[in-house]
Amino acid sequence: MRLQRLAETARPAIAFTLDGQPATALAGDTLLTAILANADHVRRSEFDGGNRAGFCWMGACQDCWVNVEGAGRQRACTTYLQPDMRIVRP
Amino acid sequence: MSDVAIIGAGPAGTRAAEVLVRAGLRPVVIDEAPDNGGRIYQRPPGGFTRSAKTLYGFEAAKARALHAAFDALRPHVDFRPDTLVWNIRPHRLFTMRAGDTGEIPFDQALLCTGAMDRVIPLPGWTLPGVTSLGGSQVALKAQGCAIGRRVAFLGTGPLLWLVAYQYAKAGAIVAAVIDTTPFATKLRATPALLRGRATFAKGLYYIAWLRAHRVPILEGATPLAIEGDGAVRALRIRTRRGEQRIACDAVALGWGLKPETQLADLADVPFAFDPAQRGFLPKRDATGATPIPGIFLAGDGAQIGGADVAELAGARSAWAILAARNLPLDHAEIARLDAALARHAAFRVALDRAFPFPASLAVAMPDETVLCRCESITAGEMRAAARADATLPAPEVNRAKALTRIGMGRCQGRLCGPPAAEILAATLACPLESVGRLRGQPPVKPIPVLSRGLEQPR
16 A cells, blocks of 8 residues: 555655664654655564555544654654654564 | 532533533633544644644634634633543543543533544455555545555445545545445435435535546445555455445544543443444433433533534523522523424434445454454454353343453543444344443553552542
8 A cells, every 4th residue: 555645745854664674754744644655564464464554544444553753653644753763663 | 628520621622611611610621632523623733734624624613613613612621631531430520641641520520532533344354455544534634644655445334435535635545445335225225314404415516526536436236354464455245236446555444433421430420222223322311311310411421412502502501500509590592402402313313324434344254353452352253252151141331351352452442442343242142232332441542550659530
């Protein structure tokens, strides 16, 4: 899955790392948007090993939790990206 | 100190706060999101530049009015954004904000907790690229993104057509709109739907626009599976003409909305089965008052009615709170609200008939379908547990939860609850209401175990 940016693309870029690799997204992106603009999934299911990329985008399904170094587990769809965040996908 | 708490700063919460502030109160207004508006009138983050017209379409004037109303209220309410209410006990809310827990005492609490998509799992629905209909709309509205390059929209209800239209209008490729409701069902409901003139006309406009732009539309179709290995490749459906494979890299699906009733449950509000919604709803009277003193409900969190109803119901409940506090009432205004709410209720009945929840799809779900996406529990495991349990007295969803862990995952049955109940009832060959509903448990959403200041709630 790759998100397609259709609008609001003139926002400033923000640098972060995803699993240790440098990546960029835009100011105002949630972690979910930032990850899916750079990668095809957000986490791996601990039960079936399948790739997941969130589902509800509104903090209800709880299927997009990721780890942020120094901040612990964060729900990607309701957490905004901050410069130099180090996101690690479970 | 304030002693009225409003949970949710969407259409219902905003209009309720307005009435309370005008009466001289200073309510606490709590929202899990960083800003007001709820999901329907969600405000994009700072730095986004699209106009209200682009974001909210026909509802732009209503969105602007609601945002302006809330902005005017800010100095007069105790607004707590980014704050989750994770439990509620008599006259006390338990909150979490940025890892810090807190408590808010209240005399009256108005729960305006909103709704989420009602979904029917199908094989492949956990693949990256599959979102709820509401989720696909949030992606576009609040993040300026489409969930893929070629998106199929699947389900039923007004939101299906609205989001497909919004995607096409924003420049995304809409692979197809697949409505599981047959055209004839909608046609039968048309005379009654005409009561909601404006809403009905908007729905027709979206459908006509999609047809005029040659978006493939399939009505009365049965979804079979979302195909792909690690990513969505196609949506397979069956129509009267046979099986069809729709190439796409993303699927948005939803069959109407369901209220977020967890806090009402934890507040001990009794629930009653609603045959039209095929689910249990918290009990409240026409003013929004529940049988539990001090607990009031308004908006989609109590019963799905849409944003216009939420605004009216929020205001109406605020008057009920003022009545409970023996404050002066404006009876003409209350009568106006009651009349408007009654008009909307008639339209709602027609909508439910036009877009019925296709319980048969849930019942026919193949055994291998992942029913609970939190813990990868299949429909087959649910059926096996139902059969094993059939000799025990009163088989119901909470026993099924104990046996299968359905509803025990992180989402607490928000997604799997309704289809699991349908499967259980069908397997046991008993009425849906007899399998009951999943009991709520605090916290209503996951909170860190090492939260600062966390005490055992009484």
